[in-house]
Amino acid sequence: NLVDFMIGYLLEKGDYNPRAEKTFVPAIINRLDRNTSGLVIGAKNSKTLRELNRLKENSIEKYYKTIVSGKVKKNFVINEKLEKDEEKNKSSISRNGKESITEVYVEKNNDEFSLLKIKLITGRTHQIRVHMASISHPLLGDNVYCNARCPFELEGQTLHAGVLGFIHPRTGKYMEFSA
Numbered sequence: 001n002l003v004d005f006m007i008g009y010l011l012e013k014g015d016y017n018p019r020a021e022k023t024f025v026p027a028i029i030n031r032l033d034r035n036t037s038g039l040v041i042g043a044k045n046s047k048t049l050r051e052l053n054r055l056k057e058n059s060i061e062k063y064y065k066t067i068v069s070g071k072v073k074k075n076f077v078i079n080e081k082l083e084k085d086e087e088k089n090k091s092s093i094s095r096n097g098k099e100s101i102t103e104v105y106v107e108k109n110n111d112e113f114s115l116l117k118i119k120l121i122t123g124r125t126h127q128i129r130v131h132m133a134s135i136s137h138p139l140l141g142d143n144v145y146c147n148a149r150c151p152f153e154l155e156g157q158t159l160h161a162g163v164l165g166f167i168h169p170r171t172g173k174y175m176e177f178s179a
Helices: 002-013 046-055 127-134
Strands: 061-069 076-079 082-085 090-093 101-109 113-120 159-167 174-178
Touching: 061 127, 082 127, 090 127, 101 127, 113 127
Parallel strands: none
Antiparallel strands: 061 113, 061 159, 076 101, 082 090, 101 113, 159 174
16 A cells, blocks of 8 residues: 555665654555545654644645546536445535535536546545536546446546645745646
């Protein structure tokens, strides 16, 4: 998994010594859905982990790219509460759910597909996937939320975490990373 890969990398570089760090293991700050590509933030020491955790998920600016089914004509915001079914690992829109806000920006489109830039304001499980499917523009390759509207099958949804930005907890400077 990603954490094991990061630990192996840090061990190889000499940046992590498990014998010296008795109570700390390097950790990932943000998460990505399975089959989503892109950026994650990792902490290689306990002080950084504590400081980054203080940022909380909502202080990290997250921009994704995706291709959805159908023609999306204009930019908009989806503000629909989401509730997660832990047993099925599936989320749905529900008035009993948690606030979930997704900003959608059209980059390109044709009659069949749209390339979108998505900004997550909140970070709920499967948020982009559920929100887009709820307005009949499911992500290509999303076999969980796409249902019968998927024009063809892919190995995983077309979703990429392309930009992460946050205020550095020590320097106070805004940092932005892209992939």
